[in-house]
Structures are given as structure tokens and as C-alpha cells.
Amino acid sequence: MAVLDLIKDRFSPYEFADKSITQEDLNTLFEAAGKAASAFNEQPWRFVYALREDGDSFKNIHECLVEGNQGWTANVAALVITVISKKYAKNGSENTVAKHDLGLAVGNLSVQAQSMGIHLHQMAGIIPQNAIDKLNIPEGFEPVTAIALGYYEGDSGVKERKAVEDFAFKGIWK
Numbered sequence: 774m775a776v777l778d779l780i781k782d783r784f785s786p787y788e789f790a791d792k793s794i795t796q797e798d799l800n801t802l803f804e805a806a807g808k809a810a811s812a813f814n815e816q817p818w819r820f821v822y823a824l825r826e827d828g829d830s831f832k833n834i835h836e837c838l839v840e841g842n843q844g845w846t847a848n849v850a851a852l853v854i855t856v857i858s859k860k861y862a863k864n865g866s867e868n869t870v871a872k873h874d875l876g877l878a879v880g881n882l883s884v885q886a887q888s889m890g891i892h893l894h895q896m897a898g899i900i901p902q903n904a905i906d907k908l909n910i911p912e913g914f915e916p917v918t919a920i921a922l923g924y925y926e927g928d929s930g931v932k933e934r935k936a937v938e939d940f941a942f943k944g945i946w947k
């Protein structure tokens with residue numbers, strides 16, 4: 774079995790086509806995200822998003838990005854801030870794998886997007902306090918990353934990867 778094209782062909786563009794994403798398509802992406810596995814089925818991921826057409830809400834999210842990421846994202850079709858719930862709702866203890874589960878959800882979202890011709894560019898470069906203040910993120914939740922979404926019309930930008938033997942070790946660490 775070969776690796777799925779949906780996985781192999783994904784890459785993160787810096788330039789996007791001047792084309793909107795519909796609310797319906799975004800909903801499908803979030804639905805895919807929500808199907809991810811999570812510890813105790815806690816589903817600790819949350820997403821605050823805006824479409825470019827949304828004006829002030831888009832601007833608010835854009836202002837949560839560090840300067841270096843604001844430059845190339847001014848006209849993307851949609852911006853998302855990803856958030857985790859820091860504690861398990863069931864017992865109040867720290868959810869040490871919340872970011873792991875958020876990553877799974879974004880992984881799902883990413884594969885679903887690839888199947889719909891939509892590209893993602895994720896960002897660690899956010900200003901978390903701006904997100905908390907501007908987006909009304911409550912106590913107990915933590916903004917983690919941002920995602921730019923849009924269509925892409927250029928050539929493939931698939932990047933090099935490590936060889937499997939450099940990160941998957943049979944039996945003992947090598």
C-alpha cells in the first residue's frame with residue numbers, strides 16, 4: 774500500500790488564490806476535525822474563526838498573529854485560532870494531552886481540506902493574549918495556533934521529509 778495522495782500532496786502555501794471559502798465548506802472541515810479521537814472523548818479542541826468577508830471579526834483574528842504572519846495572511850479566505858480546554862471537564866484534572874488531541878483534530882481537518890482543494894497554513898506565531906482579549910476566550914482555555922485557509926493555484930510546494938528510519942525505531946531507540 775502506498776501513502777494516500779491526500780497525505781502525500783499536502784503542503785502549506787504562502788500565497789492563496791483570490792477565492793472565498795463558503796461557510797458550508799468550513800462547516801464540513803470543522804465536522805471532520807470533530808471526528809478525531811481524544812482522551813476520554815473529551816474533545817478539548819475549540820476553534821474561533823472568521824471568513825475574509827466577515828470584516829471586523831477577520832481583522833480581530835488577524836491581529837492575533839505575530840507581525841511575520843500578518844504579512845502573508847492579510848487576504849487569506851479564512852483565519853482560525855485553535856484553542857484547547859486545559860482541564861478534563863469530568864474531573865477538573867489537567868488534560869496533559871489536550872494539545873495532542875487538538876493536533877489530531879487539525880490533522881483530520883487538513884486531510885478533509887485537501888480532498889476539497891482547500892489548503893492550510895498553520896502558525897505557532899500568534900499573540901495568545903490578543904486572542905484571549907479580542908476573541909473572548911474564557912478562563913480554563915488556551916489559544917494554541919492559528920490556521921490560514923484558502924485555495925491555491927500555483928505549483929506544488931511539497932517539501933522534503935526525513936526518512937522513516939530516522940524517526941521510527943524498531944524495538945529500541947537508534
Ligand SMILES: Cc1cc2nc3c(=O)[nH]c(=O)nc-3n(C[C@H](O)[C@H](O)[C@H](O)COP(=O)(O)O)c2cc1C
Pocket residue numbers: 783784785786842894895896897898899918930931932
Ligand atoms: C504547529 C505549526 C506551527 C507553524 N507555525 C508557522 C508560523 O508561525 N509561520 C509560518 O510561516 N509557518 C508555520 N508553520 C508551517 C511550517 O513551517 C510547515 O508546515 C513546514 O515547513 C512543513 O511544510 P509543509 O506544511 O508545506 O509540508 C507551522 C506549522 C505547524 C504544524
